[in-house]
Amino acid sequence: MSISLRPVTESEWSGWMTVEEEAFGAAVPPHREKLFRGTTEFDRSLGAFEGDLLVGVTSVDSLTMTVPGGPIPVGGVTAVGVLPSHRRRGILSSLMTRQLADVRERGEAVTALYASEAAIYGRFGYGRAADSMFFTIPTSGTAFVRNAPADPALRLRVVRPDEARSVFEKIFETVRGDRPGLYERTPARWDVVLSDHEADQRGAGPLRAVVVEDDDGPRGYAIFRTKQSFTDHDVPDGEVRLRELYGLDPAAYALLWRHLLDRDLMSHVKASYRPSDDPLIHLLAEPRRLNAGWLDDLWIRLVDVERALAARRYSAPVDVVIEVEDTVCPWNARRWRLSADTSGARCTPTEDPADLTLPVAVLGAAYLGGRPLAAPQAAGVLRESRPGAVRELSTAMSWEPAPWGGLMF
Ligand SMILES: CC(C)(COP(=O)(O)OP(=O)(O)OC[C@H]1O[C@@H](n2cnc3c(N)ncnc32)[C@H](O)[C@@H]1OP(=O)(O)O)[C@@H](O)C(=O)NCCC(=O)NCCS
Incomplete structure (x- = not known):
């Protein structure tokens, strides 16, 4: 049939x-x-x-x-x-x-997804645009570097997650525009973040949260669970499971992490889907104690190369002719001239000879700014015809902070 x-x-x-x-x-x-x-x-x-x-x-x-x-x-x-x-x-x-x-x-002009398996979507033109890290941090020996930020005006407040939703929303809205990959959250999306059904708890307790604030109001929050546990010899062996943590500034961010790492009776903190440039890496005096692993995060597909490349900003002036290979969306498969400076970007069809040739998935991977092009060039999936063109485009497309979706959809 x-x-x-x-x-x-x-x-x-x-x-x-x-x-x-x-x-x-x-x-x-x-x-x-x-x-x-x-x-x-x-x-x-x-x-x-x-x-x-x-x-x-x-x-x-x-x-x-x-x-x-x-x-x-x-x-x-x-x-x-x-x-x-x-x-x-x-x-x-x-x-x-x-x-x-x-x-x-x-x-x-652009689609994004999270993949259950990394082998599925490359053939459809999706590129691995972001990574996320997962940490299992033993709470002992987690001193911060000497110059870690601290603000004596900051204080912590324990809150009930369901009662502090508007605080979380406000803080997230403030940070969302800073990092490629973060996306606006509808009320239904916040319901997912704050979902606290017993089936979600996987042996830990209900969602808990803390807010850091000063006299002018909240500057960050962390949402997490704690799982109480003791060894056979009655040594505290509890787990903090982080759901999400956002701070408006370095001092707020550092205090939130300090709090998670210092909670009594907890022997380790588990944090999944953290950004690959998580500032925590620089706060810990002994970053090996993160026990970090990494995973692909967002995958990006340029559905309309012309409009997608013109829609973002670039870190440096660029003028290159890109030959795009795309069998799934044939309207993209041609040569494009990308010209950008601080005032904006233009992408137009051209018959000029190509400076470089690449599959659309490589362009998608680089789109959010976290994927330098030297590696795909070394892997042979991107070909340079004009010496220096790859470096020029790679520098222009790079962006900080690193891309990260923050919440699976
Ligand atoms: C992944 C899934 C959607 C693929 O659906 P499907 O209808 O079997 O895929 P297709 O037949 O269109 O496969 C297209 C190509 O992708 C390949 N492919 C499909 N799934 C793949 C996988 N999981 N790993 C590697 N290759 C895969 C196929 O071998 C085929 O290759 P070919 O063109 O060289 O023959 C399906 O297997 C599924 O539902 N898996 C479980 C749920 C899941 O992981 N969903 C994705 C969530 S992000």
């Missing part, structure tokens, strides 16, 4: 849930289902149907994401799954191709 594609309607929600549960091999508890539904835009969903049976699905969340220079609309690709009975028949490929065409038609 042939497969047809169309948006999934609200009345087909249970079929959608069946696909998700079968594809991911896990039940979706009712509270998670409710949260997921709360962020779902049905008109931006896409189902693959065999007759009436939903066999594959994906959806897009309309995000406003920070890119170098400011926020732009970005399609947040989510909920990708294919029924195990129908895998490896090209269903994901047809969903991805159609979704990218829909996104372009809607006027969004």
